[in-house]
Amino acid sequence: MSRRNALLAGLVSTTAVGGLTASASVAHAAPGATGDGWISVLDHGAVGDGTTDDTAAIQAALTAAAGTGESVYFPAGRVFVVSDELVVSGRTHFVVSGYGATLKLKGAQPAVNGGKAVLRVTGCHRFKILGLEVWDSDRSQQYNGIRIASSRGGVVDGVTVRDVRFNGIAVFDDVPGQSDDIAITNCTTEGTRFGISSNGKDVRITNNHVAMDWPSTDEAQLKGGVWSEPSDYYDGIGIWAGADRNVVSGNTITECGQAGIFTEACTNLVVADNTVTGCQLRGIELDGSNGGKVPNGTAVGVSITGNVVTDCKGQINVVSARDVTVVGNRTANTNPSQAASCIAINLNTTKTVVVGNHAWQAHATFPAIFVTGASTNVTLAWNAVEAAVPYQAPADTVIIRRSGPGQIRTEGKLIAVGGIGVGNSAPATTPGSVVRKIEVFSSTGASLGWVPVYNTIT
Numbered sequence: 413m414s415r416r417n418a419l420l421a422g423l424v425s426t427t428a429v430g431g432l433t434a435s436a437s438v439a440h441a442a443p444g445a446t447g448d449g450w451i452s453v454l455d456h457g458a459v460g461d462g463t464t465d466d467t468a469a470i471q472a473a474l475t476a477a478a479g480t481g482e483s484v485y486f487p488a489g490r491v492f493v494v495s496d497e498l499v500v501s502g503r504t505h506f507v508v509s510g511y512g513a514t515l516k517l518k519g520a521q522p523a524v525n526g527g528k529a530v531l532r533v534t535g536c537h538r539f540k541i542l543g544l545e546v547w548d549s550d551r552s553q554q555y556n557g558i559r560i561a562s563s564r565g566g567v568v569d570g571v572t573v574r575d576v577r578f579n580g581i582a583v584f585d586d587v588p589g590q591s592d593d594i595a596i597t598n599c600t601t602e603g604t605r606f607g608i609s610s611n612g613k614d615v616r617i618t619n620n621h622v623a624m625d626w627p628s629t630d631e632a633q634l635k636g637g638v639w640s641e642p643s644d645y646y647d648g649i650g651i652w653a654g655a656d657r658n659v660v661s662g663n664t665i666t667e668c669g670q671a672g673i674f675t676e677a678c679t680n681l682v683v684a685d686n687t688v689t690g691c692q693l694r695g696i697e698l699d700g701s702n703g704g705k706v707p708n709g710t711a712v713g714v715s716i717t718g719n720v721v722t723d724c725k726g727q728i729n730v731v732s733a734r735d736v737t738v739v740g741n742r743t744a745n746t747n748p749s750q751a752a753s754c755i756a757i758n759l760n761t762t763k764t765v766v767v768g769n770h771a772w773q774a775h776a777t778f779p780a781i782f783v784t785g786a787s788t789n790v791t792l793a794w795n796a797v798e799a800a801v802p803y804q805a806p807a808d809t810v811i812i813r814r815s816g817p818g819q820i821r822t823e824g825k826l827i828a829v830g831g832i833g834v835g836n837s838a839p840a841t842t843p844g845s846v847v848r849k850i851e852v853f854s855s856t857g858a859s860l861g862w863v864p865v866y867n868t869i870t
Contacts, residue, residue: 451477451484453492460490462516467494474500474508481506486544488512496521497528497555504537511543511570520553526578529559538565545572551644554578557604560612561585564592572600577644580604580622583612588654596620603629605644607665611652619662622648626669626692639692645669648691653677653702653709661685671697672724677709677732685718695721695743700732701759710734710760716741723747727771729756736764744772751778754799761787766795773799783809829855844868 454460456476457469470492477484483506486492491514498515500508508531517530530546533539546557557573557580560566573580580601583591591612600621601607607622624645626632631644639645648665651658655678665672665688672688675681677700688695696719700711711733719741721727727743730736743754754771757764766781773780780799783790785806792803793812803811807824815821848865 449482451480451482453484453486458492460487460492460513462491462493464493465495465519466492467496467498470494471498474498477506478503483507483509486510486513486515490514491516493518494530495519497523497532498530499532499534500536500539501533502535503539505539506536507540507542508544509540509542510545513543514545514547517546517548517553517555517576518550520548520550520555523553523555525554526556526559526582527554529556529582530576531557532559532561533563533566534559534561536560536563536566539563540567540569541571542567543570545574546576547574548576551575551577554605556580556582557601558582559584560591560594562590563594566591566594568594568596568599570598572602573604574601575603577605579606579609581608582606583610583615584652585611588652589613589656591615603645606646606650607648607668609650609652610658611655612658613656614658615655616659617649617661617663618659620649620664622663622665622668622672624648624666624668626667627690628667639669643669647674648672648688649674651675651678651681653706656680658682659684663687666690668692671695672721673697674699675711675714676700676702677706677711678714679712681711681714683714683716683719686720688719688721689723691724693724694726694729695719695724696727697729698731698733698736699729711736715739724752725750726752726756727754729753729758730761730764731758732760734761734763736761738764738766738769740768742770745778745780746772746774748774748776751775753778753782754780754797756782756784757787757790758782758784759786762789764789765791765793767791767793768795770796771799771802773797773801776800779804781805825853825857827853827855827857840869842870844870 451473453470453473456473458466473484493516515530554577556578557576560583583594585591588611593614595616597618602623608617626645647670648668653676657680659682661684663686667690670693672691673696675698698711700709702709714736717739722744745752771780779801780797781803783805791810811823813821843866845867846864847867849862852860852863854860
């Protein structure tokens with residue numbers, strides 16, 4: 413099963429289990445004792461000794477908090493074993509806080525393709541999940557760490573998710589965009605199948621650390637260091653089909669099984685100031701065709717800016733997209749034996765500008781910046797390219813670049829509607845022999861004829 417089908421097959425149910433229905437305002441930081449709007453999971457029988465199954469006790473605390481309008485906290489320094497999904501449903505204005513506490517998934521009930529999460533929040537409004545660590549200790553089932561569905565106005569901050577076999581943190585619904593105004597910030601996912609995923613609206617994924625360290629995994633050793641399906645390691649951050657107004661910014665993403673950042677047919681996306689290294693596929697891949705499943709699919713209105721992407725198998729790749737800006741990124745392929753581009757504008761992409769990027773290519777024959785013939789209306793300008801083959805692009809592509817000290821070069825026609833001024837003119841009356849000619853065009857690009865070039869003029 414492909415990574416796209418795996419994700420879509422698994423994240424399809426937003427039905428609550430043990431639904432919770434009350435609402436109230438709460439404080440925003442967990443106290444050291446119960447009261448003042450807080451319930452401790454210890455008050456409902458949870459032990460947190462790393463051995464006792466606390467699933468029922470924690471769910472009882474979540475249910476009780478819904479009934480009283482209180483928030484829930486997990487005391488620091490404790491490890492709470494859970495074996496099934498914990499659910500908060502239908503609540504407004506609450507916090508789940510667990511700084512220094514761990515939810516340990518052990519002996520988990522069956523879950524395939526992310527059908528369950530260690531903690532699921534569904535149908536909620538104005539909530540925070542703070543500080544918890546979620547750890548799958550035996551990796552026997554395919555759980556998400558934290559799953560948010562059909563919810564609005566949420567914050568996930570300072571959470572760590574390790575070793576779950578599906579999404580570390582997911583904002584995902586049957587119908588894209590049902591979850592709105594969600595912030596995932598200052599979180600860490602390590603060793604997960606997908607790091608952080610979204611098909612919501614106004615989702616901000618900022619200042620997180622996503623690490624798969626795939627080359628060091630047992631899977632990589634078994635496969636001889638060559639990634640292939642099936643796999644437990646795919647994309648670091650995924651923005652899936654139907655997502656709108658998402659921001660992926662300031663994250664560090666390392667050694668993913670596939671792309672560091674993978675996006676499908678989304679709209680109005682910003683990918684900015686991320687650092688992506690050592691991924692087994694692209695560093696940043698924008699694919700409006702949804703991995704080829706939707707040939708006419710298109711990503712629209714995407715800005716990829718200020719990222720540092722190095723030593724992936726292709727650094728930035730754009731497929732089936734329009735109205736795209738790729739600006740101010742630093743990309744590098746430092747492996748001379750790896751035929752991988754720095755920036756590629758690929759199939760069925762149009763209205764795209766690639767400006768002010770730095771591309772360093774160690775491979776002797778592979779282009780640093782590549783534009784396929786199936787892409788149109790592409791402009792490449794003022795990029796600093798260090799490569800034996802700087803560009804490969806069709807004639808339709810506009811390329812403006814520095815060609816030497818004090819020199820500018822453009823491929824194709826240069827139309828100067830207001831005229832061209834020359835700073836080194838001098839008086840002359842007698843032309844020599846014509847040795848070349850220069851074609852002159854109108855402002856619409858139509859040929860007006862030729863201007864002679866003389867070998868001397870005195």
